[in-house]
Amino acid sequence: MQIDWAHFSPLAGLAGGAMIGLSAGSTILLIGRVAGISGVLAGLVPPRRKDADWRVAFLLGLFAAPAVIGVFRAPAPPVFDIGFGTIALAGLLVGFGSRLGAGCTSGHGVCGLSRLSLRSLAATLAFMASAMATVFLVRHVFG
Amino acid sequence: MTRLAITFALGLIFGCGLYLSGMTDPQKVLGFLDVAGLWDPSLAFVMGGAILVALPAFRLAAKRRTSLLGYAISPPPSRKIDAALIVGSSVFGIGWGLSGVCPGPAVFNLGLLDGEATVFFAALIAGLALERLLPLFLLAASPAEVEQDGR
Numbered sequence: 001m002q003i004d005w006a007h008f009s010p011l012a013g014l015a016g017g018a019m020i021g022l023s024a025g026s027t028i029l030l031i032g033r034v035a036g037i038s039g040v041l042a043g044l045v046p047p048r049r050k051d052a053d054w055r056v057a058f059l060l061g062l063f064a065a066p067a068v069i070g071v072f073r074a075p076a077p078p079v080f081d082i083g084f085g086t087i088a089l090a091g092l093l094v095g096f097g098s099r100l101g102a103g104c105t106s107g108h109g110v111c112g113l114s115r116l117s118l119r120s121l122a123a124t125l126a127f128m129a130s131a132m133a134t135v136f137l138v139r140h141v142f143g
Numbered sequence: 144m145t146r147l148a149i150t151f152a153l154g155l156i157f158g159c160g161l162y163l164s165g166m167t168d169p170q171k172v173l174g175f176l177d178v179a180g181l182w183d184p185s186l187a188f189v190m191g192g193a194i195l196v197a198l199p200a201f202r203l204a205a206k207r208r209t210s211l212l213g214y215a216i217s218p219p220p221s222r223k224i225d226a227a228l229i230v231g232s233s234v235f236g237i238g239w240g241l242s243g244v245c246p247g248p249a250v251f252n253l254g255l256l257d258g259e260a261t262v263f264f265a266a267l268i269a270g271l272a273l274e275r276l277l278p279l280f281l282l283a284a285s286p287a288e289v290e291q292d293g294r
Contacts, residue, residue, distance in 0.1 A: 004174055004181040009165060013185040016164025017192025023157035024193065025200025031150055032210035034217050035157060037246040038235075038271070045271045057147040059250055061154020066254040068155060069162055077257040078169050078244065084262055086241060091249070091263040093238030095270020098246060101231025102220065105166075105245040106157075108232070109190055114197035115205070115219065122224045127236035134240025135176040 024110050027058070036107020037062070038098035101127070146212060158251045164189040167251045169243025176240055231274075238270075 027035040031054055040055050066075050080087055098104040101123050103112060108127075112120020165171040165185060174183035210216055239245050242263060244252065249267050252260035 001178060002181050004183040007171065007174055007183045007185070009185045010188045013164050013188030014192040016160045016162070016166070017189035017194075018196045019156055019160025019163060020166075020189070021160075021193035021196030021198075021200075023153045023160060025197040026156075027150070027153050028204045028210070028216065029200050030210055030212050031146065031153070032204075032212075032214040032216035034220075035153070037250060041246060041250070041268070042271045042275070045268065045275055053147060054150045057150035058154035058157075061151040061156075062158040062161075062247065062250045063154075063254040064151075065155055065158025065162060065251055069159060075162055075167070075255060077255050078167065078248075078252045078260055080169055080242065080259050080263075082242065084259070087259055087263050088266040090238040090242035090244070091266025092270040092273070093234050094242070094245060094249070094263075095238075095267035095272075096274045097231050097233070097235030097238060097270070099231065099271050099274035101228050101233075101235055103232075104235060104247075105239075106247050110193045110197055111201070112220075113190075114194050114201040116198075117219075117222070119220070119222050119224050119228060123228055123232040126229050126232035127239065130233040130236030131176050131240035132178055132236075134237045135173055136179050138241065139177055140179055 020106070020110060021114070024106065024114070028111070034107065034111050036103050036111055038095070038104040039102075039107050042099050097127075146214070149212075157247065158254070160193075161247050161251050164192075166245075167248040169248075172239075172243040172245075172248075176243070 024035040027033055033054060035058065040058055043050050043055050044052055069075050103120065103123055108120040108123040113124060161167050166189060171183065172186065174181070175186035204210070204216055207216060244263055246267065249260070249264050253264045
């Protein structure tokens with residue numbers, strides 16, 4: 001294993017992570033809701049729409065973040081370097097899988113682990129392992 | 144209204160944290176997932192930082208029946224570790240590994256008004272809807288099971 005020292009950014013990671021934790025922790029303490037983004041989104045998708053107002057408000061804040069950051073420095077658009085077909089397939093798998101598994105990186109990885117939930121630990125290990133295996137196959141076997 | 148303004152601010156903080164941490168950059172995420180290549184461990188610090196701050200809040204919330212603003216606190220979710228949890232999470236991981244994008248960054252990147260990010264987000268919503276509709280398809284396909292479940 002070789003460490004990518006050129007891109008390693010532990011302090012920005014810790015600081016950004018702390019902000020994510022501040023948001024998720026405040027959401028459960030103030031609003032009483034879990035800030036798992038796939039869950040927040042899914043609650044707005046038919047046929048099971050429920051308590052839409054806070055979901056929309058949270059997502060609008062997340063959506064507005066690039067504009068607010070842009071006041072200081074315009075965020076670069078994401079670089080995918082995969083075709084539109086793969087992007088669409090990946091999006092579909094992310095949406096479908098995160099709902100079937102009842103959570104994503106924020107729901108299980110941040111909120112669930114902060115709750116010391118074994119179920120979320122199992123989910124986090126599963127998606128980390130499958131994501132690492134996927135990158136291994138794409139970059140080192142078929143790449 | 145105050146509650147929605149606060150919730151908007153919480154979403155904004157979440158988004159700024161995602162950006163600062165590098166989670167909104169698919170190549171940064173893939174650098175973390177590529178343990179066999181040049182590995183960038185930064186995202187482990189993101190999760191560590193997030194849990195460090197969120198853990199006390201969730202502990203406190205677990206002891207309360209209502210939130211500090213007086214709203215009901217979501218009950219703890221199921222504790223079951225079942226096939227749906229593992230299969231679903233693994234499927235999610237494949238999509239995350241292919242693209243480097245998970246749901247939070249997908250919403251953030253949509254705010255950049257980028258074409259590819261919009262395609263990803265639309266597909267993500269389709270995936271959510273598909274999962275929601277799946278039980279209906281299954282119920283339609285196997286009426287015997289419907290009776291068994293008493294639904």
